[in-house]
Amino acid sequence: MISDPSLDLVEGDRIELTVGAPAHGGHCVARLDNRVFFVRHALPGERVTAEITERHKAYLRADAVEIHDASPDRVEPPCPFAHPGGCGGCDLQHVASDAQLRWKGDVVREQLRRMAGLPDFPVRVEPLPTAGSRTELLGNGGLLGWRSRVRYAVDAANRPGLRKHRSHEIVPIDRCRIAHPAIQELDVLKLEWPDAAAIEATASTGGDVAVLATPTGAGVPDDDPTGNPAPGGRQRLSGPAEVVEVAAGREWRVPPEGFWQIHPAAAETLAATVVELLRPAEGEVAWDLYGGAGLFAAALAIRTGARTTVVESAPLGCAAARANLADLPTVEVVEARVETALQRRRVAGPVDLVVLDPPRSGAGAQVVRGIAAARPRAVAYVACDPAALARDVQTFRDLGFQLTTLRAFDCFPMTQHVECVALLEPV
Numbered sequence: 001m002i003s004d005p006s007l008d009l010v011e012g013d014r015i016e017l018t019v020g021a022p023a024h025g026g027h028c029v030a031r032l033d034n035r036v037f038f039v040r041h042a043l044p045g046e047r048v049t050a051e052i053t054e055r056h057k058a059y060l061r062a063d064a065v066e067i068h069d070a071s072p073d074r075v076e077p078p079c080p081f082a083h084p085g086g087c088g089g090c091d092l093q094h095v096a097s098d099a100q101l102r103w104k105g106d107v108v109r110e111q112l113r114r115m116a117g118l119p120d121f122p123v124r125v126e127p128l129p130t131a132g133s134r135t136e137l138l139g140n141g142g143l144l145g146w147r148s149r150v151r152y153a154v155d156a157a158n159r160p161g162l163r164k165h166r167s168h169e170i171v172p173i174d175r176c177r178i179a180h181p182a183i184q185e186l187d188v189l190k191l192e193w194p195d196a197a198a199i200e201a202t203a204s205t206g207g208d209v210a211v212l213a214t215p216t217g218a219g220v221p222d223d224d225p226t227g228n229p230a231p232g233g234r235q236r237l238s239g240p241a242e243v244v245e246v247a248a249g250r251e252w253r254v255p256p257e258g259f260w261q262i263h264p265a266a267a268e269t270l271a272a273t274v275v276e277l278l279r280p281a282e283g284e285v286a287w288d289l290y291g292g293a294g295l296f297a298a299a300l301a302i303r304t305g306a307r308t309t310v311v312e313s314a315p316l317g318c319a320a321a322r323a324n325l326a327d328l329p330t331v332e333v334v335e336a337r338v339e340t341a342l343q344r345r346r347v348a349g350p351v352d353l354v355v356l357d358p359p360r361s362g363a364g365a366q367v368v369r370g371i372a373a374a375r376p377r378a379v380a381y382v383a384c385d386p387a388a389l390a391r392d393v394q395t396f397r398d399l400g401f402q403l404t405t406l407r408a409f410d411c412f413p414m415t416q417h418v419e420c421v422a423l424l425e426p427v
Helices: 097-116 134-138 266-278 295-304 315-324 338-343 365-374 386-398
Strands: 014-018 027-032 035-040 047-055 060-069 125-127 149-154 160-163 170-172 196-203 209-215 235-238 243-247 250-254 286-289 308-312 331-335 353-356 378-383 401-410 419-426
Touching: 014 027, 014 060, 035 047, 097 125, 097 386, 097 401, 243 266, 250 315, 266 295, 266 353, 266 378, 266 401, 266 419, 286 295, 286 365, 295 308, 295 331, 295 353, 308 315, 315 331, 338 365, 353 365, 365 386, 378 386, 386 401, 386 419
Parallel strands: 035 060, 125 401, 286 308, 286 353, 308 331, 353 378
Antiparallel strands: 014 047, 027 035, 047 060, 149 160, 149 196, 160 170, 196 209, 209 235, 243 250, 378 419, 401 419
């Protein structure tokens, strides 16, 4: 082990560090000899031996491989694959449940401080309800058994598994502990898949289970639970062509390869929160940007009875929205990229209420400017990435809006990810 911090560190070297606060990305920050280390598998305040995994000009990445002074918030990971060099899908299995909520709250608060200029904005991360869902079967406070959509990558030996952190290397597993029980009961991990790049399994809130195969060469994104399904054509191996989801007092029929919130309680919770924050009134015009199957549009339209426009770029999402919202005559679905729809006035003000639920990269300045120009009464920003949210909040602030309320939810237990709903209103 290298003990002299003046020595140059390379991948595989080990060094003793005292770990500091959590940071965006699922790691904690440590500093030594004017160098910054991003350390996974650690907790704030711990003294650890860290093994260098990546070396960059401004920082190093490392895994905590020995714990010398453990935090009282440290627990034994329930998954045997959640360790340095193992599956990279879960960042926080070594963290107690209440400490996971504090960890995520600290990250959101720090992003708002650094990127949005809001040093003291209060953030409290709320757990999602598990009552009435099959997540209760696995206990552990709802931290396991929640993930209703799982994508297994297939390795060169035709075995399905999950990727290591920041790697294309695939770790074969016996089962994913955070996967929905109906997915864990499938036999896909026991089989070989010589013609597939990935196997995707969906267990819907309506009780449907579907399995899809992505053919070799079609391209498979990472295992991030906030991400969209894999691109390219897929073969349905079992289950219905459309699965039933239940949320916001309605049934939704969506293709298993289409987008839907990944935690069984997330869609209901987020729709209710959007309504609570926006307080839609009769006659108010609304936009649902990055609208997917139209979850938020439905929640607003049944309360306003007025024109509500869904903007979605994915053909699957648009088709699902048109089918699921056919009973709401005031809803229009526009198939376009949001920035294009705003720029070319496919949607145009005046508008009273805006919901935007962009991908992990955020809405971006062009979209924020288009929304601000329409001068809505209120904007509900649903975000799965706190850094992208904070960046866009700063843009809104530059354009005369203020962040008045933020609610954060633990939609992705055991991982670093957190979902926020931010209310922005004109100053």
